Amino acid sequence: MLTSEENELLTRIAPGAPAGELLRRYWQPAALSEELPPDGAPLPVRLLDEDLVLFRDAHGEPGLLGIHCSHRGADLSYGRLEDGGLRCLYHGWLYDRTGRCLEQPGEPVGSTFHDRIRHPAYPCIERAGVIFAYLGPGEPPLLPAYEFLTVPRENRFVTKLFSDCNYLQGNEGNQDPVHLSFLHTINTDSARRSNPLQGRERAPRIECETTEWGVRIYAIRGDGADSRFVRISNAILPNLTCFAGGPSDGHSVNWHVPIDDTHHWKYTFIFRRGGPLDQQATAAGRAGVDPGYHPTRSKANRYLQDREEQRTLTFTGMGTIFQIHDLCATEGPGPIQDRTTEHLGASDTGIIATRKRLISAISDVQAGRDPPHVVRSPDDNRFPDLVTVAEVVSDGVDHHTFWKRAQLAAR
Secondary structure (H helix, E strand, O other): OOOHHHHHHHHOOOOOOHHHHHHOOOOEEEEEHHHOOOOOOOEEEEEOOEEEEEEEOOOOOEEEEEOEOOOOOOEHHHOEEEOOEEEOOOOOOEEOOOOEEEEOOOOOOOOOHHHHOEOOEEOEEEEOOEEEEOOOOOOOOOOOOOHHHHOOHHHEEEEEEEEOOOHHHHHHHHOOHHHHHOOOOEOOHHHHHHOOOOOOOOOOEEEEEEOOOEEEEEEEEEOOOOEEEEEEEEEEOOOEEEEOOOOOOEEEEEEEEEEEOOEEEEEEEEEEOOOOOOHHHHHHOOOOEOOOOOEOOOHHHHHHOOHHHHHHOEOOOOOOOHHHHHHHHHHOOOOOOOOOOOOOOHHHHHHHHHHHHHHHHHHHHHOOOOOOOOOOOHHHOOOOOOOOEEEEEEOOOOOOOOOHHHHHHOO
8 A cells, every 4th residue: 555645646746746747747648639620629628737728820730828818817718710829819919839929919019018928838749649748847858659659540549538536546457457357357258259368367477577668567367287378568657558459469558647636538549550450340449438538437327337237248237348347446446546545465566566666757856857768869769668468378488578579570
């Protein structure tokens, strides 16, 4: 378990809070590109406990500004997209995407007052159907060249889902391989065939390795007399996890981005390297979401749990969409889980290792250093050891190194 102080350290994300300052050292998803179409209206967003507005300038480039006009605080999300920027409705102040005030039409002719205004603004980069923002100090680092951000458009799928809890709860759910043997069980022949974990050992051995980018997590299950099933997932600093899921020649990623201390967006990327992804089938596995990316099964309606279904078909009684099962498990502890009351076991080795990595990274920021996995050099912007695996290997194979075959396949 964590102390109360450690729990606060890891979960509070407002500006100035230790975890908030850590998260601001990295690029974070701010919105899906589809939420901000060309010539679309400005989009109000809340990100890392800040109220902001996202818009596209005359060249289609995204900009992220403080939502309240620097003049008298009007809401810029209602503003006009014109003259190369975003114009406030109240008095016509015009801002570009860097936060420069270009015009103040209500001021006297010849006034240079606008030159002295620097409105809050954050750099943006658009990649793989997502607009990323950097909310930290100084020169932004490089956006990591993760494979799921660099494959052709037809080879990837991306969406997001609202979560009614702290970001850490959502991300720790990804770092817990044992729950796969319980939470997502579906009692049909087709589901058993599609899920390699069905029928496997329910108490896998969990091992971890520290890496430059975070923590590699092994889950090892017995599979007969002379083989074992090995699944490798990766906790990537500071708030995402990639794991085997979807196509065999790719993986899935959940990136948990705080809205504030008690709500977050889960951005999900799924990709394959060998060719186009079946978009329709992939979307079907992410069904049950309204146009605002909120789940139709939620805590408010008890995830529409059906006790008869629970007796006959699914472990949860909440349908067959895995992300709904995950929401019940991660939202259940409350807005911010009280980790002083938990009792961690051997199956929680990955979660323990990742928390230690986060606490160490926070200490780096507090000491004025870049935390791990802040990429400054193009030569360092490649991650050949960031691979996922889910396969049966013989007992004569070292599971700590066999994944390098997948590393070679990804090159």
